[in-house]
Amino acid sequence: MQIDVVKCSKEFEAGKPVLRQLNFSLASGAFTGLLGPSGCGKTTLLRIFAGLDQPSSGQILFDGKPVTDVARGLSIPPEKRNVAMVFQNYAIWPHMTVFENVAFPMRMQKKSKAEIAARVDQVLSRVQMADLAERRPDALSGGQQQRVALARALVQEPGVLLLDEPLSNLDASLRAEMRDLIRELQQEQGLTAVIVTHDWADAKVLSDTVVVLKEGRIEQVGTADDLVNAPASDFVRSLTGA
């Protein structure tokens, strides 16, 4: 699914814009990294894609169709966008088992029990969590919760997968492993995916395209190589560590 951002601005408080007149497109089937320091507006943009926040002005188009259009007062509610999100703190429901957590999106799609059981089992195996399907989330490690969150997002077969700093709470070795898993899964399913990160290594490994944000404006758009070889500014150079 292609995402177009048209003249998108956001202010939480008057006079303090978080996003300033953003214009760009994310290609269908591509992995896009939104890179920038904290406070640059990247998470806000992700939440606007999901419909969890509303921009102050501008439009968001999914495959050319507006899902948010401030001028017309249009905003498709989050539950009707078929967008999946992996939250920074995973947001695993503590009152449901691993299986129930992952099955939830399919239950909302009113799939049959047999279909749900088969598909959830398949996805859980894919993230190596099939053995722990009946566990309660409080008995899981951070890395395991991360896998559940990922499985829950994948099972939905979303139009776009949004990842909000998913790797920031993991230790270094686990981080590399999860990074590879996320990339593999995205490519297997041909998913359109957007990851928000402040970490150059994550952006570099995962993204086909990196969008660098600074104080609510786009600093540079390009492949990881572009950013390293032809940085648009000292700011980009400092982010890539070159």
Next chain:
Amino acid sequence: MTDAFWLQAALNSGLVVSGVCLLSLITAIPAAWLIERTDLPGAARLRGILTLSYALPSYLLAIAWILLANPSVGWLNLLPGQNFFNIYNLGGVIFIEASVLFTILFMAFWSGLRQMDPALEEAALLAGASPWRVFLQVTAPLLKGHIFSGLIAVGLASLASFGVPAMIGTPARKFVLTTAIYAKIQEGSASAFDEAMLIALEMAGFTLVLVVLASFWSRRKVSLVTGKTSRPALTRLGPWRLPLALLVWGVWSLVVLLPLAALVLSSFCKEPGVLSWSNLSLRPWSYVLFSLSEFRRALANSLLSAGAATLVVMLGALLLALLSRRAHEVNRRGLNWLASAFENTALFCYSLPGTVLALGLIIALTRWQVMDTLFILVIAFVVKFLTLGVQTVKPSVFLIHPSLLEAARLCGAGFLQRLTRIWLPLLKAPLFACALLVFLPCFSELTMCIMLYGPGTENLGVVLYNLQEYADRSSAAVVATLLLVTVILFRTLAGRFRIAD
């Protein structure tokens, strides 16, 4: 015969408790959700107003509804004719109790919503669940603990309430357990006293069971706070926004604003129940303020007893909190046990119906020369409200870093010096909060005072109750208005200092 009397009273209490719980459940939960999770217009203001009525003594509303809906001269009966509305029945008791007590459940559920990580609900939305299903399958199950412990608190409060059933139920000969105990004690015979004692003991046992249940439920509260806090996405009500706002504000106006307005208005009426310009007058006010000697005495009694009790509670809560911190630090079993025994006893005494607690004090303290003095009121207030102080002061005591005290110690400060130079200044804000929180319910207390007062020690609650009994409704309205203004003043003050409930 008396067996039937008690059985009927127990049955009525059961009806009141279940009625109030049910009404609270169907109003408090949707209200909290609408206010905290949707773009309802005026949500913040509405929350402020609802938390304000949390502190309202419910008997004020009873007095107000008697003005509005008594069968002979109630203002609501002016148009449809006499007896159309009649507040004097169990339904009236349930309605009035619920209109105040539902705020307990509202606050419990609202604070749960507040603490909960919004990502838990957002994840369900993105998985395709409608806001309604998110509520049913994620929000409500996660906040089960808050709902149940809130409901138990509502149940206990409605079981304990005295003022409303005494003013609304008793005239119709509908007794609940608290008013039945009071009526028996009034009889004055030894056998009646023994019967009342027995019922009080049973109520105490029942309360104990509920308190244990409630603490079990609050321990079952799942941990909802995780990582970073983000702004929760507000559900857009769309076309429902205005109708829902009208509904919520309309219900509130009808249930709280209308009776309180009637109360204030009738304090300016020479003849209660007559609505005309010529009936308006300042006479009730000048009578109460300048001629009614009981009022001035009661005001002094209330100020004195509530003030003294507040000071004792502040000191007691501070010492208890320090003991519990000490126990925590040295981790010795006996000390830990002692601290939690004190705290649990205080909590139990708070949950105990005031009628039962007062009866217990009468029995325990008859030998001491405190009956018919203000001392017994102070003792009763301290026993009842100590836990409110502990709950406000203890968290702050645990937040203070040990190094601050170790440094003082190394400078040579002993316990008393540390208390006055370090603890007290650092705990100024929570102690002030504790004072506001404790003074208010003591100042307007009725349930215990009506059992414990003697000649000359009536407080405002008792005088108000007596004025209402003698059918001096104008004077009662004046005293009630004064109490109402005090409550609003105190709550605004508390809000100004950002004191959480």
